[in-house]
Amino acid sequence: MSANASAQSQQLNSVATQDVIGQNVTSVSQLSDVRPTDWAFTALQSLVERYGCIAGYPDRTFRGKQATSRYEFAAGLNACLDKINEIISAGLADKVSKEDLATLRKLQEEFAAELATLRGRVDALDAKVTKLEAQQFSTTTKLDGQVIVTVSASGSGTDNLLTPNGTLSGNSGKANTTVISRVRLNLNTSFTGEDLLLTRLEAGNGGASVSNSLDAANNIFRGFTGFKNSSVFDYSEAGNNFTLGRLRYDFPVGKDARVTLGAVMSLNDHLDHNSFANDESVDFSTRLFINNPLILPVNDGAGAAIAWNINGGAFSVRAGYVAANANSPTSSVAAASPNGRINQGLFGDSYQGTFELEFAPKNGEDEKPFAVRLQYTRASVNNLDYNTGGLNLEWAFNKAIALFGHYGFGNISNRGTAIATALPTYINAGATGDSLSPQTWSTGFAFPDLFKEGAMAAIAVGQPLIESKVGNATQTNVELFYRFPVSSNISITPDLQFIFNPNNNSGNSTITVGTLRTVFTF
Structure with a gap:
């Protein structure tokens, strides 16, 4: 026939x-x-x-x-x-x-x-x-979308920052209950069936999470998205107007390699993956547990990425580069930075380049229950130079329980100026030298398909910034959640987090945040 x-x-x-x-x-x-x-x-x-x-x-x-x-x-x-x-x-x-x-x-x-x-x-x-x-809308383009709506409440006391003379200064009171939302629309275009042109539009209600509300200080430490903003929800702060969230083109090169070029892209789409702590819509909400803050200090901008699965085996090599101010041809002076003039452009401040080597062997069921990733980042943020390394690990012992975590270490140095002058909001008074040697870590357990197929529970603990020159204590974050799929398109996730010694300051009260997150996909 x-x-x-x-x-x-x-x-x-x-x-x-x-x-x-x-x-x-x-x-x-x-x-x-x-x-x-x-x-x-x-x-x-x-x-x-x-x-x-x-x-x-x-x-x-x-x-x-x-x-x-x-x-x-x-x-x-x-x-x-x-x-x-x-x-x-x-x-x-x-x-x-x-x-x-x-x-x-x-x-x-x-x-x-x-x-x-x-x-x-x-x-x-x-x-x-x-x-x-x-x-039909298009012969080459498919539309999918995601809506996140959360209700968040907090119990907290004072939130203090170190002043240049070493005294504490901050705000007191409780954060009000908030509703935070974000909408994403993805236009997925393929011309050959193997490539992808991703155009993402996103908007929200401008909602801010608890640490934003309590801490109004300038985000000098831009690179440490996991420190000052360690309790910031990764889906918060989206404005009321639709903005271009992604504009990138992915295409294969040969059999085992894939290249990405983007005017608006994020390196965490390509690097520092983890099956149990990598997506704010299905697992942890806060940035510390989503990605290593020392490995992705810039993350967003214009740039490129490449992924090569060597001969289809257990080893993969990935690399990426982004510049946050690639659209700015001139230098500028950062309004809140004492570091002076910032050189911008595609190869200027702020930029980052990251390399990652992964070992993830397959088992008899063609799955990868174990993966370890070694990472290195070279970056510049507000005239601060980053040389950092990292480790990303996941290990599913069986179908019901898995271990995951990351560790980061390295050096942050200021160009010809004392680090205390570059970062007066965070560095202890009297601190000397022109560099920091920070560390960061987080680890946790995940329980896939708990009580229902497609569900997952997890708990994690971590410290976004370990450095004796920053504050008089070490901030510690704890977060736990349970994601319950109502259907294939709707999930509800109760989430609870605790932040001890916020901003590395023992004078700050513990912050407790309860969140109910609902996610719609279509």
Whole structure:
């Protein structure tokens, strides 16, 4: 049966739609349930063996005696008519015998009603396809989206920062209950079936999480998204107007490599992945547990990334580069920075380049239950130079429990100025030297499919910034959640977090944040 006739058969027969058209048969006797006593058997046998115009099914059956099989038989007959018409149109009429033409006429008369119904249904299907093509959004682009809505409440006391002379200064009071929302619309365009042009639009209600509300200090320490903003929800702060959240093009290079070029991209789409702590819509909300703050100090901007799975094996190499001010051709003075003029552009401040080596062997089920990633980042943020390393680990002991975590270490140095002058909000009074040697870590356990398939519970603890020159204590974060899938498109996640010694200050009260997160996908 030709491809068109096969599609027609599948539209006519609900049983046949469950079969996959197989190889061409060379003899009608291979179609086991067509009885030789039927007069059509000889006719079908002659046409199949002479012109090869009917395809069989993997189980070698034709279902010739079932009521619906007359329509299926008519589809095969129609295919043979098309085949012989092609032969005649090609000027090869002498290749078709008069006996075969007479057989075709007789078969047409016998199955006239089925042929008429078949062609009517095909015409209706063609009309629907034409309408769909005329009204569809795009032949190359698919739209998907995500909506996050959270209700967040907090119990907290004072929130203090160190002043340059070493005294405490801050705000007191409790954060009010808030509603935070974010909407993302992704336009996924493919031109070859293997590439992807991602255009993302996103907006929100401008909601801010607890640490934003309590700490209004300038974010001098831009690189440490996990320190000052360690309790910031990764989906907060989206403004009321739609902005361009992603504009990048991914394409394969050879068999095992993939390259990304982007005017607006984020390196955490390509680096520092973790199966249990990497996505604010399905697991942890706060930035400390989503990514290593020392490995991704800039993260967002214009740049490129490459991923190479070496020979399809256990080792993968990834690298990425972004510049946050790539659209600015001139230098500028950061309003809140004592570090003076900032050189911008594609290769200027702020920028980061990151390299990652992953080892993730597959098991017998073609899964990767264990993965370890070694990382290195070279970056510049507000004239502060970052040289940092990291480790990202995940290990699923079995289907029900997994361990995950990351560790970061390195050096942050100021160009010719004391680090205390560059970061007066955070550095202890009297601190000397022009560099820091920070560390960061987090670890936790995840429990996939807990109580329900698709659900997950997890708990994690971590310290965003360990450095004796910053504050008089070390901030510690704890977060736990349980994601419950209501359906394939809706999930609800209760989340609880505790922040001890916020901003590395023992004078700050512990912050407790309870959140109910609802996520819709479409």
